[in-house]
Amino acid sequence: MSDIVTLDVNDGVAVITLNRPEVRNAANAALAADVAAAVDEIDARADVRVTVLTGSGGTFCSGMDLKAFLDGERASLPGRGFAGFTDQPPKTPTIAAVEGAAVAGGCELVLACDMVVAAENAKFGVPEVKRGLVAVGGALLRLPQRIPYQLAMELILTGDLMDAPTAHTAGLVNHLTAPGTALDAALRLAHKIAANGPLALKASKEIMQRAPRWSPDEAYDQQRAIAQTAFESQDAKEGARAFAEKRQPVWQGV
Structure with a gap:
């Protein structure tokens, strides 16, 4: 540049x-x-x-x-x-x-x-x-x-x-x-x-951008497929652990 x-x-x-x-x-x-x-x-x-x-x-x-x-x-x-x-x-x-x-x-x-x-x-x-x-x-x-x-x-x-x-x-x-x-x-x-989970941020943006192209019958399955990576991540566990321990989460992006 x-x-x-x-x-x-x-x-x-x-x-x-x-x-x-x-x-x-x-x-x-x-x-x-x-x-x-x-x-x-x-x-x-x-x-x-x-x-x-x-x-x-x-x-x-x-x-x-x-x-x-x-x-x-x-x-x-x-x-x-x-x-x-x-x-x-x-x-x-x-x-x-x-x-x-x-x-x-x-x-x-x-x-x-x-x-x-x-x-x-x-x-x-x-x-x-x-x-x-x-x-x-x-x-x-x-x-x-x-x-x-x-x-x-x-x-x-x-x-x-x-x-x-x-x-x-x-x-x-x-x-x-x-x-x-x-x-x-x-x-x-x-x-x-x-300050929020990076995988959750990217998945949320992707779902919101793609949602207008989905039919009502497929929308929930489509969003679950995109969100699955975030739900299964170490960050999701860290978010829950940090909440229970009353501290800020330390995100790893994995």
């Missing part, structure tokens, strides 16, 4: 930072490749339990770098999606920490995350139609699952922006923070999650 994307890991939490503040963290081919490399590293590391995605310089991400696009660059990778992230985010629970604009592909990065912490002055939107483009980085698929269908349709077809308080009321944002503190709040949430 170059310095346009940074990856920091501390106490089970990985932070991916988009670092092109001079273009409001717009994504070009190099940024997409670096983000994909960061995701691969996270997925390969046993010590990462939660991932936070954020941007530097007071902006989350302004979407695709249009100048790079006109020069023939593409900000998407085959199988990985926009910015090397939207089609294949980390397997860990993932939190978007949003300051400033999260628009176009930047909004789609937010939608690829499992939770959202946003500054009160943050803005979200998919204005692709204003430029004759289509939001194929996940907004058309995910936004109607996160907020009411009619509201999602209006945002997509008008290209208008939604402020963070409205996004919070609509259910897109988990927590609102004062400007400049979104990352700190996201890290507090991330460490709270990371």
Whole structure:
């Protein structure tokens, strides 16, 4: 990775930072490749339990770098999606920490995350139609699952922006923070999650993501199959033992 994307890991939490503040963290081919490399590293590391995605310089991400696009660059990778992230985010629970604009592909990065912490002055939107483009980085698929269908349709077809308080009321944002503190709040949430059993976290996320594709007749069998590894793990025994002994569990991830 170059310095346009940074990856920091501390106490089970990985932070991916988009670092092109001079273009409001717009994504070009190099940024997409670096983000994909960061995701691969996270997925390969046993010590990462939660991932936070954020941007530097007071902006989350302004979407695709249009100048790079006109020069023939593409900000998407085959199988990985926009910015090397939207089609294949980390397997860990993932939190978007949003300051400033999260628009176009930047909004789609937010939608690829499992939770959202946003500054009160943050803005979200998919204005692709204003430029004759289509939001194929996940907004058309995910936004109607996160907020009411009619509201999602209006945002997509008008290209208008939604402020963070409205996004919070609509259910897109988990927590609102004062400007400049979104990352700190996201890290507090991330460490709270990371204190739990890593196998249970991954299984719970996988079940919740796959459940919409299961029929009612198969849902319980499917979730049991995924959860079985966690139930049979040493961590499950450690969790019960720690509860009985009135102490914090020491997870091994096995």
